[in-house]
Amino acid sequence: RGPKMQIVLNENHEYFVDGVQYPSVTQVLGAAGVYGDSIRFYDERSRIRGKNVHRIIELHLKGILDKKTVDKRLKGYYDAFQKFEAENEVVANEVEKVVCNSGLMVAGTVDFIGKLNGEPVIIDFKTGVPVPATALQLAGYKVLIGGWTERFRRAALYLKNNGTYRLNYYTNDADDKEVFLSACALYWWRKKYNMLKKVTK
Numbered sequence: 001r002g003p004k005m006q007i008v009l010n011e012n013h014e015y016f017v018d019g020v021q022y023p024s025v026t027q028v029l030g031a032a033g034v035y036g037d038s039i040r041f042y043d044e045r046s047r048i049r050g051k052n053v054h055r056i057i058e059l060h061l062k063g064i065l066d067k068k069t070v071d072k073r074l075k076g077y078y079d080a081f082q083k084f085e086a087e088n089e090v091v092a093n094e095v096e097k098v099v100c101n102s103g104l105m106v107a108g109t110v111d112f113i114g115k116l117n118g119e120p121v122i123i124d125f126k127t128g129v130p131v132p133a134t135a136l137q138l139a140g141y142k143v144l145i146g147g148w149t150e151r152f153r154r155a156a157l158y159l160k161n162n163g164t165y166r167l168n169y170y171t172n173d174a175d176d177k178e179v180f181l182s183a184c185a186l187y188w189w190r191k192k193y194n195m196l197k198k199v200t201k
Helices: 025-031 036-041 045-059 075-087 133-144 173-192
Strands: 006-008 013-016 021-022 092-103 106-116 118-127 153-158 165-170
Touching: 006 092, 006 106, 006 133, 013 092, 013 106, 025 106, 025 133, 025 173, 045 092, 045 106, 045 118, 075 092, 075 153, 075 165, 092 133, 106 133, 106 153, 133 153, 133 165, 133 173
Parallel strands: 118 153
Antiparallel strands: 006 013, 013 021, 092 106, 106 118, 153 165
16 A cells, blocks of 8 residues: 555645645536536535534534534534434544545545444435435445445435435435546546536635
8 A cells, every 4th residue: 555645625626736736526516517406506505614613513513613603593503413313323533534546546534433322334415405416426426435335224314404314315325426536537538638627706
């Protein structure tokens, strides 16, 4: 094994691996157009909300959350996560884990790697509505962590502001992996011919 790569995620949510910028999993999928019309529902307000909820959960799972600091507008999402914990056996091994694949030259941040009810799992936390592309996003994360040689199940935890949650599992592993790898190939083909700016921001 070679030397460990240095992955840096800056404040603009850009990934650099040993000084080289890598696109994120969501950028790769966005360039492939898999988000379709759903992308118009993802505005700056929802992005900030998701970022803040992710931070609350991260601090909670690390045992360092000061609950008094939770914004009352986000308390419902946090209540939903606590309900999820109360109703399931949740063991976090890694939280907000920054990972990359040097062969694909793609990076990303996995919200949760651990066990759920005794099973190895990777989970993405969501505060919006379910979209088909989430299956591909989780397939990408599984590729990046090398999880295809292990029994990691893929799931998205949809948190609602009314204190409830929905857990979606994605089981079509082979097809989802193939589509993600195709999206990676398409991304770099478009980049080679300076076509990316037409489809990504």
